[in-house]
Structure formats: structure tokens, C-alpha cells
Amino acid sequence: MREKVAVIGAGSWGSVLANILVMNGHQVHIWSRRKEQIEELNEKHTNHHYLPDFTYDKRLVASDRMDEVLTDATTVLLAVPTKAMRTVVADVAHFLNDKQLKPVIVHASKGLELGTHKRISEIIEEEVAQENRAGVVALSGPSHAEEVAKKDITLVTAAAVDLKDAKKVQHLFMNNYFRVYTNTDIIGVELGAAFKNIIALGAGALHGLGYGDDAKAALMTRGLAEIARLGIALGADPLTFIGLSGVGDLIVTCTSVHSRNWRAGDQLGQGEALSDVIQNMGMVIEGLSTTKAAYELAMQQKIDMPITTAIYQVLYEGKNIKQAISDLMQREGRSE
Ligand SMILES: NC(=O)C1=CN([C@@H]2O[C@H](COP(=O)(O)OP(=O)(O)OC[C@H]3O[C@@H](n4cnc5c(N)ncnc54)[C@H](OP(=O)(O)O)[C@@H]3O)[C@@H](O)[C@H]2O)C=CC1
Numbered sequence: 048m049r050e051k052v053a054v055i056g057a058g059s060w061g062s063v064l065a066n067i068l069v070m071n072g073h074q075v076h077i078w079s080r081r082k083e084q085i086e087e088l089n090e091k092h093t094n095h096h097y098l099p100d101f102t103y104d105k106r107l108v109a110s111d112r113m114d115e116v117l118t119d120a121t122t123v124l125l126a127v128p129t130k131a132m133r134t135v136v137a138d139v140a141h142f143l144n145d146k147q148l149k150p151v152i153v154h155a156s157k158g159l160e161l162g163t164h165k166r167i168s169e170i171i172e173e174e175v176a177q178e179n180r181a182g183v184v185a186l187s188g189p190s191h192a193e194e195v196a197k198k199d200i201t202l203v204t205a206a207a208v209d210l211k212d213a214k215k216v217q218h219l220f221m222n223n224y225f226r227v228y229t230n231t232d233i234i235g236v237e238l239g240a241a242f243k244n245i246i247a248l249g250a251g252a253l254h255g256l257g258y259g260d261d262a263k264a265a266l267m268t269r270g271l272a273e274i275a276r277l278g279i280a281l282g283a284d285p286l287t288f289i290g291l292s293g294v295g296d297l298i299v300t301c302t303s304v305h306s307r308n309w310r311a312g313d314q315l316g317q318g319e320a321l322s323d324v325i326q327n328m329g330m331v332i333e334g335l336s337t338t339k340a341a342y343e344l345a346m347q348q349k350i351d352m353p354i355t356t357a358i359y360q361v362l363y364e365g366k367n368i369k370q371a372i373s374d375l376m377q378r379e380g381r382s383e
């Protein structure tokens with residue numbers, strides 16, 4: 048069935064997901080806050096800042112009018128950086144009133160809110176009254192916009208407390224190159240998605256410093272152990288961490304040159320200043336704030352997270368990366 052979908056956020060990921068939905072036969076309107084980007088999307092069907100070599104389907108309609116984009120939408124897809132999520136969702140909520148259809152709200156973002164440490168689905172549930180929406184779904188997994196744009200094979204998961212909401216999203220996005228699984232452990236899916244970015248910063252840094260594959264495999268394995276420890280303490284199902292949104296996303300983000308988190312780590316490893324890395328990226332590096340949130344949560348929950356702590360010390364306390372690695376290696380020997 049043809050649906051109307053509102054996509055909020057026209058960066059790399061929101062725009063490519065919107066394009067999938069158009070090609071799957073849906074009517075898709077995408078919201079951006081920038082007029083020049085809207086003109087470019089509507090007239091040239093390009094989005095040069097985010098995906099320079101890609102041409103979008105001509106049927107994708109862009110607008111800066113959130114009310115128009117949301118009118119009659121049966122699904123709303125949010126794809127903005129985590130730090131902007133609460134404000135953007137509050138704006139969306141303003142236009143969802145009980146005269147409209149109650150849309151499923153999907154988000155495709157990966158992070159935790161700074162200060163509150165809340166997951167994105169929790170932010171959405173707080174900001175959009177239950178009577179004005181259907182369920183909340185997290186769409187997550189190993190997926191880079193650059194590869195999905197090229198119709199490379201990608202597998203992700205749609206997670207919701209209620210399986211029927213996850214299935215609706217699965218059905219909406221599935222096609223012959225984008226395969227969607229369902230999962231009812233939204234806590235585990237959102238936490239895996241957020242925490243893997245911390246480890247990706249570390250993997251990039253190892254690369255930048257010239258370390259080999261053994262070191263990277265070690266970081267990914269021990270990184271997964273500690274992010275799963277924290278995730279389980281926060282209510283995740285342990286099995287979720289061996290799924291697409293756990294180890295799957297960890298692998299792609301720790302090994303792909305497309306990953307902004309990996310690239311940021313790589314540049315830090317090569318000695319660039321954090322402020323320059325952020326400025327030059329021009330896109331969101333979610334792992335920076337997620338490291339802070341996870342470090343604080345680990346302290347609160349009394350969970351041992353040596354890698355996250357080391358990355359926190361490098362990012363926020365100015366610790367030398369080589370010293371941080373040396374300190375990790377000199378920790379007392381222990382059982383795996
Ligand atoms: N890129 C990818 O391959 C993937 C990304 N993700 C996740 O998706 C989320 C979005 O990432 P991505 O699309 O890559 O990010 P980008 O940096 O590419 O784009 C971010 C988008 O959000 C908009 N935005 C930023 N701040 C605000 C704000 N305060 N109010 C309104 N709009 C805002 C930007 O608008 P403007 O251009 O005007 O600044 C831009 O359209 C992240 O959580 C990321 O982890 C998940 C899977 C894959």
C-alpha cells in the first residue's frame with residue numbers, strides 16, 4: 048500500500064532513507080531547515096554537501112514547512128543528530144494533533160541525550176503525546192548512506208516494543224538491496240547503536256597511530272564486552288549485542304572509511320586537534336557526546352568500562368592517546 052511518509056532531517060542518512068522509500072513506491076516529503084538545500088533537492092535532485100555524487104529520485108519532495116511535510120503522514124522518520132532530537136521532536140509534536148492520522152514515529156539516529164542519558168525513543172515518547180501517535184520504532188544496523196545510495200546490500204533491524212510497529216517499518220523499507228529484520232528489544236538496539244560509535248573512535252585512532260589488525264580486533268572484541276556489560280545493566284537483552292545493531296554495527300563502524308566516527312578517531316590518532324577534526328568533518332560525529340554519556344552512566348552503574356574511560360580521558364581530559372593505550376595494556380591481568 049502506498050503511504051505518505053514525512054522525513055525530518057535531510058543529511059546523509061535521512062535523505063538516503065527517504066530515497067529508498069520513494070523508490071519503494073511511497074509518497075515522501077523531506078524536511079530541511081535550509082532553503083538552499085531544499086531548492087537543490089527539488090530542482091537538481093542533489094544534496095552536494097552530504098552526498099556529492101548522488102542523484103535522488105525526482106519524486107522526492109523537499110520543504111522547510113514542517114506542517115506541510117507532516118500533513119496526512121502515516122509514518123514520520125526522524126534522522127537528525129541526537130543533540131538536536133528533543134527540539135526537533137518537540138516541533139514535530141506541535142503539528143501532530145488528534146485531527147490527523149496517528150503516525151508511527153521511526154528514528155534512525157544513534158546516540159544518547161547528554162545530561163539525561165535518555166535513549167532517542169524515550170525522548171520521542173516524552174515529547175509526542177501518546178494519543179497523537181502510534182508506536183515508536185528504532186531503525187538501526189550496519190549501514191552507511193554512501194553504500195545504501197549505491198544500492199549495495201544492507202541489512203538493518205526495526206525495533207519496537209510492539210512487534211506490529213516494527214513489522215510496519217520492515218514492510219515500508221524492505222526491497223532487494225535493503226533487508227529489514229524486526230526486534231522487540233528496543234533498549235538493546237538503541238544502546239548498541241549508540242555505544243559502538245565510542246569503539247569506532249578508538250578503532251580509528253589505532254589506525255591513525257599505525258597499529259595493526261590484531262590491535263583492532265582486540266579493541267572491537269573487548270569493546271563489545273564492555274558496551275554489552277553496560278547495556279545489560281540498563282535493561283538490554285544480551286543477545287541483541289550479537290545482532291545487526293550490536294556486533295554488526297560495531298564491525299562496520301570500526302572498519303569502514305565511510306564512518307565519521309572512525310575517521311575522527313583516525314585523524315586524532317594522526318595528531319590532529321579535536322576542534323579541527325570536528326570543524327573539518329562537516330557532519331555529525333555522534334561518538335564524541337556518546338562517550339561522555341556512556342562514561343557517566345558507567346560511573347553511575349558501577350560498570351567497568353576501561354576502553355570507554357580511556358577514550359573519555361583523551362577527548363575530555365586531554366590525555367595523550369599513546370599514554371592511554373599504554374595504561375590500558377598495563378592493567379592487571381584478568382579472566383576474559
Ligand atoms: N550517515 C549514515 O550513514 C548514518 C547515520 N546514522 C545516524 O543518523 C543520524 C543523522 O546522521 P546523518 O544524516 O549522517 O547526519 P548529517 O550530519 O549528515 O546530517 C544531519 C542533518 O540534521 C540536520 N540538523 C542538524 N542539527 C539540526 C537542528 N538543530 N535542527 C534541525 N536540523 C538539524 C542537518 O541540517 P543542516 O544541513 O541544516 O545542518 C542535516 O540535515 C545520526 O544519529 C547518525 O548516527 C545512522 C546510520 C547511518
Ligand SMILES: O=C(CO)COP(=O)(O)O
Nearest residue numbers: 188189190305306307308
Ligand atoms: O551508524 C553508522 C553505520 O552503521 C554510521 O556511522 P558514522 O556515524 O560513524 O558515519
